[in-house]
Amino acid sequence: ERYHANHPKQPQGGWQNLARAAYAVEHALFKTSPIKHVHAISAPVLYMGANKDSLCPMEAIKRAVALTPNAELYAADCDHFELFTPKHMPGLQQRQLQFLLQHVGAKAAGGVQQE
Numbered sequence: 001e002r003y004h005a006n007h008p009k010q011p012q013g014g015w016q017n018l019a020r021a022a023y024a025v026e027h028a029l030f031k032t033s034p035i036k037h038v039h040a041i042s043a044p045v046l047y048m049g050a051n052k053d054s055l056c057p058m059e060a061i062k063r064a065v066a067l068t069p070n071a072e073l074y075a076a077d078c079d080h081f082e083l084f085t086p087k088h089m090p091g092l093q094q095r096q097l098q099f100l101l102q103h104v105g106a107k108a109a110g111g112v113q114q115e
Contacts, residue, residue, distance in 0.1 A: 034064075035060075035063065035064060035067065038064050038067045038068045038071075039067050039068070039069070041068055041069065041070075041071075042069065042070070043070065044070045044071075044072070044099070044102075044103040045068050045070065045071045045072070046071075046072050046073075046074060046095070046096065046099040047061050047064060047065050047068075047071060047072070047073050047074070048073075048074045048075075048076075048083070048092060048095070048096075049061040049073070049074070049075055049076070049083075050075070050076050050077075050078045050079055050080055050082065050083045051075050051076065051077050051078070052077070052078060052079040052082075053079055053080040053083075054079070054080065055080045056080065058075060061073065061075075072099065074091075074092070074095045076088045076091060076092065
């Protein structure tokens, strides 16, 4: 009762906040999650990930690959941050180029030839 003496049950103007605090988080995580939309992608997709990634686990990537109609997966044997280091970057770039040449073609790529 002491609380309500300073904070009336009915705020001025009659407005009441009836939204649950967790709504925004639930909406962001479950209503707008990209995984719910990958089935509708018609263009070829190259998913790239790291087998030892704890921030974006490979199982999540494999789930996206399975749900995407025209998807391919490149998996490097490293963690999340190692994927973009000099050790793994050449393989990453080579697979990206191969994917682009396969799906876009050498003419669209400016005549780049794959080695």
